Amino acid sequence: MIYLDNAATTRPAAGAVAYAETFLREEYFNPSALYGGGFAVRGELEKARAGLLSRLADGETYELVFTSCGTEADGQAIFSCARRGNAVTTAGEHAAVYESFRELKNRGVEPRFAPLNRDGSVNIEALLELVDERTSFVSVMHVNNETGAVNDIEKIAKEVKKRTPSAIFHSDGVQAFGKIPYRLSGAVDLYSVSAHKIGGLKGTGALVKKKQLALRPLVFGGGQERGLRSGTENVFGIVAFARAAAEWGNAEEHLPHVRRLNEMVRGALENVLILSPEEGSPYILTLAAEGLRGEVLQRMLWERGVVVGTGSACSSKSRFSRVLSACGYPERVLDGVLRLSFSPQNTEEEALAASRAVNEVISEFRRKI
Ligand code: PLP
Numbered sequence: 001m002i003y004l005d006n007a008a009t010t011r012p013a014a015g016a017v018a019y020a021e022t023f024l025r026e027e028y029f030n031p032s033a034l035y036g037g038g039f040a041v042r043g044e045l046e047k048a049r050a051g052l053l054s055r056l057a058d059g060e061t062y063e064l065v066f067t068s069c070g071t072e073a074d075g076q077a078i079f080s081c082a083r084r085g086n087a088v089t090t091a092g093e094h095a096a097v098y099e100s101f102r103e104l105k106n107r108g109v110e111p112r113f114a115p116l117n118r119d120g121s122v123n124i125e126a127l128l129e130l131v132d133e134r135t136s137f138v139s140v141m142h143v144n145n146e147t148g149a150v151n152d153i154e155k156i157a158k159e160v161k162k163r164t165p166s167a168i169f170h171s172d173g174v175q176a177f178g179k180i181p182y183r184l185s186g187a188v189d190l191y192s193v194s195a196h197k198i199g200g201l202k203g204t205g206a207l208v209k210k211k212q213l214a215l216r217p218l219v220f221g222g223g224q225e226r227g228l229r230s231g232t233e234n235v236f237g238i239v240a241f242a243r244a245a246a247e248w249g250n251a252e253e254h255l256p257h258v259r260r261l262n263e264m265v266r267g268a269l270e271n272v273l274i275l276s277p278e279e280g281s282p283y284i285l286t287l288a289a290e291g292l293r294g295e296v297l298q299r300m301l302w303e304r305g306v307v308v309g310t311g312s313a314c315s316s317k318s319r320f321s322r323v324l325s326a327c328g329y330p331e332r333v334l335d336g337v338l339r340l341s342f343s344p345q346n347t348e349e350e351a352l353a354a355s356r357a358v359n360e361v362i363s364e365f366r367r368k369i
Contacts, residue, residue, distance in 0.1 A: 002350045002357075005309045006197075007145055007175060007284050007341035013199035016244035020201060023236040031233050032224065041235055048242035055245055056177070056191065056208055057184035065207045065215075065228045066238050070174040070194030071096035072218070073207035076229070077170040077190040078104070078139065080215040085134030086110040088160075090122040090151075091326035092144050096192075097172055098322070101139075109136070116326045119277035120147030124156055131160050135167045142176035142191075146323045146339065148276045148284030150180060157187035168213065174205075179258075179283050181251040189213055195241035198248045199343075204237035254344035258282045261342050261351040268355035271362060273333060275324065282342070288329070289336040289362045292369075297338055300361040306354050309339040 003011065023044075029037035031045050053064040067073045074096040078087070082104055089101050091113045101111040114127035122140055131138060138160045140151050157169040170190040176182060178198040184191055190213070195204035209215065221230030262282040266274060272287040289297060294310035301308055320334040340354065 002306045002346075002354050004340045004342060004346065004350075004354055005307050006343040006346075007339065008309050009196045009202060010199050010343050011345075012196075012201055012240070013244045013247045015247050016200055016240040019243045020236040020240035023239055027235075031235060032222070044239055045233060045235060048238050051242045052193075052206060052245055053208065056173075056182075056193070061186060061210060062184055062208050063211050065209060065225050066233060067205040067207055067229055068231075068234065069203055070172070070192050070197075070205040073192035073194070073205045074139075074170075074172055075100050076207050076215065076218050077192065077209075078137065079107075079218060081168040081170065081190070081213075082109050082137035083107075084109065085136045086112055086130075086132070087137040087139070088112045088114060088127060088130045088135055089139040090114045090116065090127065090141065092116045092120050092122060092146070092149075092323050093139065093141050094145055094172060094174070096174075097139050097141065116323070116328075117149075118327050119280065120144040120149035120275075120323060120327050121151050121277070122156070124152075124159070127156065128159055128163060131163045131167065133164060135160075135164050137168050137170065139170040139172065141172040142182070143173075143180060143281045143284070144323070145175045145284070146321055147286050147327070148175075148280035148282070150176075150280050154185060154187050157189075161187065175281065175284070178245060178248045179251055179254075180281055181255075184208060186210075195237065195244060198244055200241040200244035201237050204234055204241045206241070248344070255282065257344060258342050258346075261346055261348065264348060264351045265340060265355045268352060268359070270359045272358075275327070275329070275333075275337070285340045285342075286324075287338055287340070287358075288333045289338070289365075290332050292336040292362065292365050294335065294337045297336070297358075297361050297365060300365065301338075301354075301357055304357050304361070306357045308354070308358075309341060310337055 029041045031042040078100040104111045112130040153171045173191045174194045177193040189210045191208040196202040259282040275286040
């Protein structure tokens with residue numbers, strides 16, 4: 001199998017799975033338990049927290065709260081901080097942010113959606129025009145999961161704060177963490193990440209937040225995660241997240257290889273429209289075979305042992321991608337979208353074989369219609 005759907009989820013790293021198993025089979029104590037086993041597990045959990053945080057930010061200014069997934073980290077940020085006036089985001093957000101913003105309306109906060117550029121990045125000028133003195137919260141994703149476009153979140157956060165210093169700035173970093181070299185520098189207040197996009201397990205995420213920022217919990221109960229996220233911690237998922245991040249390594253070290261894979265596929269594909277920007281994240285390569293159906297191509301590829309996505313897996317229920325529509329593409333293009341997404345473990349041979357398979361299924365499909 002050639003697996004090129006890594007933006008949907010990655011294969012769990014072997015070391016992370018083995019480590020998680022220890023905490024399922026042997027070290028299964030409750031981290032709040034006041035005996036040796038509990039203390040030891042608490043220690044591992046805190047080590048995982050410190051390890052993950054150190055990859056993203058300095059521990060003086062920021063802290064990290066574990067959540068049940070990237071979606072929850074986004075929701076925690078949004079519902080905690082967007083509580084008055086208006087809140088601004090982009091039309092390109094993942095459903096985790098987009099649908100939460102739509103929900104804000106029911107809670108008395110006006111959601112505002114900034115338009116996209118053709119490549120899926122946000123139109124910064126238009127976004128800034130939506131920010132005013134009543135804006136309490138702004139959320140701009142770091143890497144667009146459908147096109148790979150990278151938003152310059154540091155620049156945008158600084159501009160937003162120039163306009164409205166009290167506005168809180170959040171970024172969904174789920175597709176960026178471990179893939180795009182980045183450290184939080186102070187302008188961004190909150191940043192969401194998810195374990196399963198970098199070799200961790202599904203069902204574990206984290207919200208990195210400025211220490212000085214007081215949040216209101218989404219989940220109330222026993223007061224775990226310093227009162228911000230009650231519920232007995234998902235210890236095996238958390239330790240596996242930290243182990244997976246360590247095994248994954250630094251974003252910089254993988255970039256040349258993943259860029260090469262991306263370039264090879266771009267060079268080898270025939271008769272397709274590439275929707276992903278060249279200067280975007282090399283991990284995501286989205287293309288359209290105009291006039292064809294992406295899901296049919298996806299199934300034909302699956303039968304050949306090549307696994308790819310059709311836009312966002314989370315939005316696969318609707319026929320057209322909301323995000324790619326917002327980029328301004330016509331239905332002929334939106335119908336035929338495939339997303340190839342890489343991991344550092346993919347090889348050049350796989351990239352070439354997958355490109356050949358994509359070319360073949362497109363020609364075969366075209367012959368049939
Ligand atoms: N944000 C982005 C940009 C994503 O791509 C995803 C998952 O695809 C999420 C959020 C949701 O993360 P999770 O699956 O951990 O809830």
